[in-house]
Amino acid sequence: MKIIKVGLIGFGIVGSGVVKILSDNSDVISQRLGAKIELVKIADLDIETDRGVKVEPGVLTKDVDEVLTNPEIDIVIELIGGTEPAKTFMMKAMENGKRVVTANKALLAKHGDEVFSLAEEKGFALGFEAAVGGCIPIIRSLKESFAATQIKSIVGIVNGTANYILSQMTENGREFGVALKEAQELGFAEADPTFDVEGIDTAHKAALLTRLAYGTSVNFDEIYIQGISDITLKDIDCAREFGYKIKLLAISKMNGDSVEVRVHPAMIPEDHSLAQINGVFNAVQIYDDLMEKSALIGHGAGSLPTASAVIGDVIEIARDVLLGVSSRVPVQAFDPKSFKNLPVTDIRQIETEYFLRFNALDKPGVLSVISGILGDHSISIKSVIQQGRDEGKGVPLILMTHQAREENIQDALAKLNHTDVISEKPIVIRCES
């Protein structure tokens, strides 16, 4: 039986999952591939710590070049994450004729043009299924299964940490800080949770989905990103009162001359299928011209789910190696000659529904002032709830709008901030239905 030799850079959570699966499931992998996958080198700065998986002597090394320049190795798995030195390593691996598999969404989202171009130039596949939605087969589906369709939009819950926190807030009434601490204790959140809770990780994934769905590069810095750290139990309760849940969404829409890519907490109706995705589960919904709506759901993180996607890519690329062919499918789903360079739609130009919470003064005429200013900005109101009543003091006034333009909302709120009818900066949460 033929042997495909693989090198691994990064022996962390996902890396040790890769080692475990290649050992535990070697039979089923060989039965599917018709060849054996052998992990010949693992490079990591820490070669002492026991990861709970068996590694043959001589496999572990501190010298990354034992992977990158190893003539035996066909496929390099990069799992150190972050932009550097991951990018240097990945580029060097490709320059040395290695095919690469990675879970590094940050690198591909921020430096995709450079990394993907080199893979295209070399004619190699570059596997990154594990970069979005863990084991959810969204990358392969966009590149192959949905290749006949014109994708219109993608909406996803693609960060398990944020979804776990929001689920705990919604279901068990935990405050954000408490739920975050709990997630950290359970290993669902990192010591520095910024990327997860501030939406940055979700935006990395949104950028990658956008590239593959519409065949366009995405300037990461143009993406509107808002995290969940400002979401309070009050917001969750208000959402519930309107029959909504709050989820951190990655939203990507083809708008013709631009692509709308935005990440923010959003209110979605309780009977929306994404509202059923709780805890660390992820889900990606695809809307297109032929299938209407499809959804893929699964574990979005964790050692084994993510590693299973990594090895799925390794197996796919091993088939190329066995056949002696270059990449079959364009690295970014579209032929490089057709690849576009569309701008991201300015957030002020998007249109959606809005949930607005004002701390209004409880005196006659307040609603008339607020609704008047909203009306002047072409914003029409779907429903209003005024909670409690305490004349002369602030009371929460909650409005849901019909479809409105973001710039009109922002302009109207700026104007309202200059009136004397509201006492605090209003809370704004976008709605997706």
Added chain:
Amino acid sequence: MKIIKVGLIGFGIVGSGVVKILSDNSDVISQRLGAKIELVKIADLDIETDRGVKVEPGVLTKDVDEVLTNPEIDIVIELIGGTEPAKTFMMKAMENGKRVVTANKALLAKHGDEVFSLAEEKGFALGFEAAVGGCIPIIRSLKESFAATQIKSIVGIVNGTANYILSQMTENGREFGVALKEAQELGFAEADPTFDVEGIDTAHKAALLTRLAYGTSVNFDEIYIQGISDITLKDIDCAREFGYKIKLLAISKMNGDSVEVRVHPAMIPEDHSLAQINGVFNAVQIYDDLMEKSALIGHGAGSLPTASAVIGDVIEIARDVLLGVSSRVPVQAFDPKSFKNLPVTDIRQIETEYFLRFNALDKPGVLSVISGILGDHSISIKSVIQQGRDEGKGVPLILMTHQAREENIQDALAKLNHTDVISEKPIVIRCES
């Protein structure tokens, strides 16, 4: 730009969808493939009827050999369905060096060994993504994305007609016959709905999923198949009372020395994710050793969704043609040398939970007799509801059991039928939680 020439056999609902997509979406397809797909021949016995799609003169023919033996044609799409003459055509196409794409689940489920063997012998890919779950990318996911995993079980709703009827019964209180007639009027059910409502179509798909998930052939005649035509509103209401919904499920489990493959209506908890799949939507859930649970959801039928999966396969195989390679991935997910021939688990040997509805005589001691006989057969009861009360006459007595063995249930019911405490044959519905 290179051109891949395709022939189509069967110009029906899905066939005309294929023609429409190849025309409407030719740009996006070429951008993804880097080549053009040209439909050069369509064979159908009816070349007169207008299908609402444009066909160039000379493309339509009544002579199937103009497709099967056409030296120009690289890929043949078979969409006539049924076992014959589809099988003869498909085998002839492969014998003539064509690669084949089909949506024909009946043929592959019943004659898979023969058809797949020829494809393996020829070294060609055989695309059948559209055979299971319409546009849901379950075939490609099982063959590629989940290639590192040991799949344990698959549970799916894979027949849109049956799911539409059950949804109408559940949500709108329609009787089975009324819902079926409505489905026929809306084009969701065929004039002869036997395959859909009697579970046969679902079983075809269960057989294919089983082959790919575990790498074993499946003797279709060994599959336990029960349809939904006996389900009444009474059953639906009882299910609701226990917090359950009734769905027609395809169930496939790896039991080691045998594979459990069964199709029947089942009660599932209302908060089970499959309970949210309504109308013509399909869903497939995969349980394995690494990802725990994944789910793929989408339109399970219809012209364009199914045709989109057909063309996804055509594009994949066109890449093989362009690279001049044989099949990359084993036709049935596993290397033919590793392919097994496991028997299907006898239905009497399965274990699950059961919902039992008796028409019991309302006299003291009846429950004691029934629970005694169940207990004698190692069946323990989870809950009991006795509805209404009319001493001396029959009243419905409903039991939910804990996990029990089917043969014990059947034996216990046979014994109960010989007592004088029940007045009709009991209703038995299996539960999946």
